[in-house]
Amino acid sequence: xxxxxxxxTEISVxxxxxxxxxxxxxxxxxxxxxxxxxxxxxxxxxxxxxRNSFDEQNEISGxxxxxxxxxxxxxxFTITASQVVDSAVYFCALSxxxxxxxxxxxxxKGTHLIIQP
Amino acid sequence: DVKVTQSSRYLVKRTGEKVFLECVQxxxxxxxxxxxxxxxxxxxxxxxxxxxxxxxxxxxxxGYSVSREKKERFSLILESASTNQTSMYLCASSLTTRxxxxxxTGELFFGEGSRLTVL
Numbered sequence: 020x021x022x023x024x025x026x027x028t029e030i031s032v033x034x035x036x037x038x039x040x041x042x043x044x045x046x047x048x049x050x051x052x053x054x055x056x057x058x059x060x061x062x063x064x065x066x067x068x069x070r071n072s073f074d075e076q077n078e079i080s081g082x083x084x085x086x087x088x089x090x091x092x093x094x095x096f097t098i099t100a101s102q103v104v105d106s107a108v109y110f111c112a113l114s115x116x117x118x119x120x121x122x123x124x125x126x127x128k129g130t131h132l133i134i135q136p
Numbered sequence: 137d138v139k140v141t142q143s144s145r146y147l148v149k150r151t152g153e154k155v156f157l158e159c160v161q162x163x164x165x166x167x168x169x170x171x172x173x174x175x176x177x178x179x180x181x182x183x184x185x186x187x188x189x190x191x192x193x194x195x196x197x198x199g200y201s202v203s204r205e206k207k208e209r210f211s212l213i214l215e216s217a218s219t220n221q222t223s224m225y226l227c228a229s230s231l232t233t234r235x236x237x238x239x240x241t242g243e244l245f246f247g248e249g250s251r252l253t254v255l
Contacts, residue, residue, distance in 0.1 A: 028176070054243070062224070062248050062249040062251075063246055063247065063248040063249065064226065064228075064246040066243060066244075066245070069243055110178065110179065123181060123184060123194075124244055126171075126179040126180075127178055128176060128177060129178050
C-alpha cells in the first residue's frame with residue numbers, strides 16, 4: 020500500500036527565516052508522481068508542484084524549491100525568506116492508479132506552517 | 137481556469153438527517169473525487185467516479201454514497217448523518233491520464249470545501 024509521511028505536524032518560524040517541510044513516501048510503482056499542495060486558511064487546496072519519478076532534478080520557483088531524492092524516497096519543500104502569507108497547511112501527495120483510468124492521490128497528514136511577523 | 141464549486145461552505149445538520157453535498161466542475165473532467173479532511177488525519181478518499189454513473193469506493197466509504205448523473209456534477213450523500221461525520225469535505229476533479237497523454241497525470245483541482253457539523 021502507498022503511504023506518504025509528513026513527520027512535522029506543525030512548524031513555527033519567524034518571518035524571513037528559511038524553512039524545510041519534509042515528505043517521505045512509499046510505493047511499489049516504478050512510475051509515479053509527487054505533489055505539493057498548499058491549503059491557506061480559506062480552505063481551498065492550491066496546487067504547487069508535480070514531479071514525476073524519472074525526473075530527479077531539483078526545482079526552484081521564486082522563494083520555493085523542491086528536493087526530490089529517490090534514494091531516500093523523499094520530496095522535501097523549502098521556502099526561502101519566509102513571509103507571513105506563506106502560513107498555511109502544506110500537503111505532500113503521491114499519485115496512484117485508480118479504477119477506470121482515474122488517478123487518485125494519497126496524501127500525507129499535512130504540516131501546519133506558521134510564519135510569525 | 138478550472139473551477140470546482142461546492143454548493144455549501146457551511147452546513148449544520150442533526151443526527152439522522154439525510155445530507156446532500158453537491159459539487160460541480162466546469163472543465164469537462166472525467167474524474168471526480170470526494171475527500172474528507174480531519175485534523176491530524178489529512179485527506180482521506182471517500183468515493184470517486186471516473187465516468188457518468190460510475191462510482192468506486194475509496195478508503196472510507198462507510199456511511200456515504202455518491203451519485204454522478206451528469207459529467208460535471210458529483211454528489212456526496214449521507215443517508216443518516218452521525219456526529220462522527222462532522223468534518224471538512226473536499227471535492228476534486230481531474231483529467232483521465234490516457235486521454236491527456238499522461239501530461240496531466242494525477243493533478244487534482246479542488247473546491248473550497250464544505251464544513252459539515254452534525255449535532
